Structure formats: structure tokens, C-alpha cells
Amino acid sequence: MPEQLVPRAVVLGGSLAGLLAADVLAEIYPEVLVVDRDELAGVTGPRRGVPHGRHAHGLVARGQQILEKQFPGLLNDLEAAGIRPGDFSGDIRWYFNGMLLRQARTGLLSVPCTRPVIERIVRSRVQKVSHIRFLEQHDIVGLETTADKGRVTGVRVQRHDGSAGVEVLPADLVIDTTGRGSRTPAWLEELGYSRPAEDKVKVDLAYTTRHFRVSSDPFGSDIAIIAAATPSHPRGALYYRQPGDDGLVELSLTGVLGDYPPVDHEGFLEFVRSVPVPEIYESVRAAEPVDDAVMFRFPASVRRRYEQLSRFPEGLLVMGDAVCSFNPVYAQGMAVAAIESQILAAQLRKNAVPRPQEFFQKIAREIDSPWDFAAIADLGYAGVEGPRTAKVRMINAYIARLQRAAVHDASLTNAFMRVAGLIDEPAALLRPGRVLRTFRRSGRPAPTPLVAARD
Numbered sequence: 001m002p003e004q005l006v007p008r009a010v011v012l013g014g015s016l017a018g019l020l021a022a023d024v025l026a027e028i029y030p031e032v033l034v035v036d037r038d039e040l041a042g043v044t045g046p047r048r049g050v051p052h053g054r055h056a057h058g059l060v061a062r063g064q065q066i067l068e069k070q071f072p073g074l075l076n077d078l079e080a081a082g083i084r085p086g087d088f089s090g091d092i093r094w095y096f097n098g099m100l101l102r103q104a105r106t107g108l109l110s111v112p113c114t115r116p117v118i119e120r121i122v123r124s125r126v127q128k129v130s131h132i133r134f135l136e137q138h139d140i141v142g143l144e145t146t147a148d149k150g151r152v153t154g155v156r157v158q159r160h161d162g163s164a165g166v167e168v169l170p171a172d173l174v175i176d177t178t179g180r181g182s183r184t185p186a187w188l189e190e191l192g193y194s195r196p197a198e199d200k201v202k203v204d205l206a207y208t209t210r211h212f213r214v215s216s217d218p219f220g221s222d223i224a225i226i227a228a229a230t231p232s233h234p235r236g237a238l239y240y241r242q243p244g245d246d247g248l249v250e251l252s253l254t255g256v257l258g259d260y261p262p263v264d265h266e267g268f269l270e271f272v273r274s275v276p277v278p279e280i281y282e283s284v285r286a287a288e289p290v291d292d293a294v295m296f297r298f299p300a301s302v303r304r305r306y307e308q309l310s311r312f313p314e315g316l317l318v319m320g321d322a323v324c325s326f327n328p329v330y331a332q333g334m335a336v337a338a339i340e341s342q343i344l345a346a347q348l349r350k351n352a353v354p355r356p357q358e359f360f361q362k363i364a365r366e367i368d369s370p371w372d373f374a375a376i377a378d379l380g381y382a383g384v385e386g387p388r389t390a391k392v393r394m395i396n397a398y399i400a401r402l403q404r405a406a407v408h409d410a411s412l413t414n415a416f417m418r419v420a421g422l423i424d425e426p427a428a429l430l431r432p433g434r435v436l437r438t439f440r441r442s443g444r445p446a447p448t449p450l451v452a453a454r455d
């Protein structure tokens with residue numbers, strides 16, 4: 001416990017990153033206040049402030065491990081809510097370019113969680129902490145600072161329905177987790193600081209998601225069927241079993257560079273048919289739709305380089321999608337938010353008001369690999385703007401080969417999934433033994449994609 005007794009931390013945004021931040025702050029702060037414009041308590045379904053919550057989400061291995069450590073027994077809670085976690089490779093059918101990677105038990109868990117369910121379950125844990133309070137249906141309108149603007153001293157909030165005036169919430173530490181629409185860059189400018197530089201990868205992606213009830217189980221012992229989008233087959237599909245055993249399934253279709261999966265029934269099915277994994281189309285073509293399809297557009301991945309700023313006010317940090325909003329097809333956002341919450345915990349143990357520059361530098365080091373992994377893969381699409389260095393071209397050619405080889409070689413599937421699950425650094429794929437296996441096995445003809453190969 002630090003020497004100084006600090007009365008209050010305020011978290012802006014009560015979604016996943018905000019909940020994780022609040023839980024960590026509560027280890028140090030006697031009062032933690034989470035502000036969100038939405039109603040949160042008792043909410044079980046998608047909500048307005050998290051429109052992406054209607055679309056398929058998977059929590060990858062590293063995120064699952066951190067969440068389980070932070071909230072022991074969380075996996076049991078998720079299972080009790082009907083979610084079925086499974087092995088990241090052994091229980092998921094991963095298709096690349098219509099070819100099924102050889103399934104292998106990695107020992108790593110993936111949680112194909114509907115986004116509202118995981119948020120509700122994490123929130124219910126956080127709500128049990130008596131000194132964490134939620135201020136719901138309040139918009140965050142600005143920051144309060146000292147006269148010299150060197151330190152943030154609180155936030156200004158207002159009831160979402162405008163029924164009351166602006167209220168000031170004093171705070172020793174403010175953490176912005178308001179997602180990709182975060183206003184911190186604008187607030188910094190208003191206060192006389194520079195905005196952070198932004199790296200962008202313009203993928204012009206859309207998810208279109210619909211739920212169906214299927215009469216025969218397409219998954220068997222598996223938990224998901226994933227047709228990963230690639231430059232040669234850019235249409236993707238994330239097909240997940242839903243909580244409960246009543247045949248409810250979730251299908252998110254993904255299209256890049258303006259090729260948006262349609263929301264109308266025929267257009268949606270036609271798009272599914274064009275995904276090079278016939279078993280998904282066969283499963284839903286005659287299934288009963290249980291809702292209308294909804295679309296979410298994602299113009300670009302955005303990384304805000306707070307670590308490069310030389311001046312930043314004390315008493316303010318930024319986390320989660322507000323710092324880095326990853327291309328969602330790589331399923332990195334929640335796991336990276338979890339990693340950042342661990343860094344926050346370590347920083348808080350040193351100082352109840354962590355030094356912003358140190359915090360941003362530490363999280364930047366963790367963001368580097370997943371960001372590069374996704375950005376390099378996205379540059380494989382001819383229409384995505386950006387410099388295609390020799391390194392980018394070499395890595396993309398190699399990864400495509402590795403995916404071909406992994407159709408025959410479970411150890412390569414395993415290696416790839418350890419990187420995708422944020423357990424290993426991407427450099428692990430370049431170990432000499434793996435390169436050799438990749439080159440040896442990638443020339444072999446692929447088996448028929450409909451037959452699941454397992455080790």
C-alpha cells in the first residue's frame with residue numbers, strides 16, 4: 001500500500017477494459033467510481049454504448065488466463081451461463097483458404113463468448129467489490145485540471161437524458177476506457193498538449209451477424225467453425241454455438257475493403273455460400289433465423305501513440321480500445337485490455353498515481369506484437385494502403401505457406417495458435433525447426449476440407 005492515502009479513482013467507461021481497470025484499482029483505492037452513459041446493472045444483452053457486442057467475440061488464450069487469475073472461478077461462471085470453452089485448436093475448426101488446419105490439443109483455452117455474456121459475468125464480479133460504485137447513464141463531458149493544467153483532478157459528467165446540470169467528480173486518478181471514440185486526444189489539445197500520433201490500417205471491414213436455430217448440430221464436439229479471411233479468400237465467417245443446448249448459433253460474416261456482407265436474407269445466404277467452407281452454408285441455408293442481421297462497420301484499425309508524447313498531464317491514463325482498436329478479426333482487443341490491466345496493477349503497486357509516460361511505454365511494448373501481427377497480415381490485401389516492405393512481403397508469404405503446411409502438421413497449427421492466442425511472440429514461428437517443417441510440408445496437396453483431421 002502506498003504511503004499516501006488516496007481517496008478516489010474514476011474510470012471512464014464501464015465496458016471490458018473499464019471493468020478490468022476498476023477491479024485492479026480497487027486493490028489500492030478506497031473508492032473507485034465507474035462512469036458510463038449506458039445502464040449497466042442487470043443488463044444481459046447487447047447495449048447501445050457497445051454496438052460491437054452484437055457480433056461474434058472470442059476470448060483468446062492469454063486473455064482467458066489473465067481473467068481467470070484476476071477473477072478465480074470465472075471459467076466456471078461462464079460455463080454456468082452456458083458458454084462452452086474449448087481448446088484453441090483441438091476444439092475449433094480453423095479454415096484458411098478453404099483448408100482445414102490439422103487440429104491439435106494446444107492446452108490453451110479459448111472462450112467463444114457472446115460479448116454481452118462475458119461483460120455481464122465480469123461485471124457481476126466487479127459489482128461485488130463494495131468500494132467500486134457505478135454511475136450509470138452519465139455522459140463524460142470533460143476533464144477538470146489544476147490551474148496550470150499539469151494535473152487532472154477530476155471529470156465533468158452529466159446525466160445522459162440532460163435532466164440535470166454538469167457535475168464535477170473529483171479524482172486522484174482518472175482512467176479513460178471509453179473505447180475507440182475516446183475524447184482524450186481532443187481534451188489534450190484543449191488543455192494545450194499535443195494529440196497522440198495515430199497509426200491507421202484502413203481495412204474498410206464490416207461484420208454482419210445473424211442468429212439461427214439449427215435442427216442438426218454442425219459442431220459435434222467442437223465449439224466453433226472459423227473461416228479465416230485471407231487475401232486470396234477475403235470473405236470470412238465466425239460460426240459459434242450459443243449458450244444453451246437448444247440449437248442456437250451465431251454467424252458473423254466478415255468482408256473487407258468495402259465488400260460488406262449484406263443484411264437481407266438472400267444476400268446474407270449468398271455471402272455465406274461464397275465463403276470457401278461449404279459446411280457453414282450447409283448448416284444455415286435452411287435454418288430458422290431468429291433475428292434480423294445487423295452490420296457493424298470498422299473503417300480502420302487505430303493505434304494512438306501516447307507513449308511518444310513528451311508531455312502528458314499527471315493523474316490521467318488511457319487503456320483498452322481507446323489506445324488501440326485492433327482489426328477485430330484477429331480477436332485481440334479483450335486480451336490486450338487484460339494485459340494492460342496487469343500492467344496497471346504493477347504500476348499501482350509502485351505509485352497510486354502511476355506516471356503516464358512509464359505506463360504508456362509499458363503497454364506500448366505489449367501492443368507492438370499483436371498490432372504488427374495484424375497490420376502485416378492486413379497489408380497482404382492489395383487494396384490496404386501502407387508500405388509493403390520486404391519484411392512485410394516475406395512474412396506474409398511465409399505465413400501463407402505455414403498455414404498450408406499446418407493442414408498436414410498439427411505442430412504447426414499449435415505454433416500458429418500460440419501466437420494468435422498471444423501466448424508466444426510471432427518470432428516463434430520463425431524458429432529453424434518450424435521453418436523447415438513449413439517448407440517441407442507446404443507443397444503437399446490439401447486433403448478435402450470437409451474431413452476434420454485431428455491428432
Ligand SMILES: Cc1cc2nc3c(=O)[nH]c(=O)nc-3n(C[C@H](O)[C@H](O)[C@H](O)COP(=O)(O)OP(=O)(O)OC[C@H]3O[C@@H](n4cnc5c(N)ncnc54)[C@H](O)[C@@H]3O)c2cc1C
Nearest residue numbers: 013015017037049052057058140179320321328331333334
Ligand atoms: C466487430 C468486433 C468484433 C470484435 N471481436 C473481438 C474478439 O473476438 N475478441 C476480442 O478480444 N476482441 C474483439 N473485439 C474488440 C473488443 O470488443 C474490445 O477490445 C473490448 O470490448 C474492449 O473494449 P473497451 O472496453 O476498451 O471499449 P468499449 O467496449 O468500446 O467500451 C467503451 C465504453 O465506454 C462507454 N462510453 C463511451 N463514451 C462515453 C462517454 N462519452 N460517456 C460515458 N460513457 C461512454 C460506452 O458506453 C462503453 O461502455 C471486437 C471488436 C469489434 C468492433
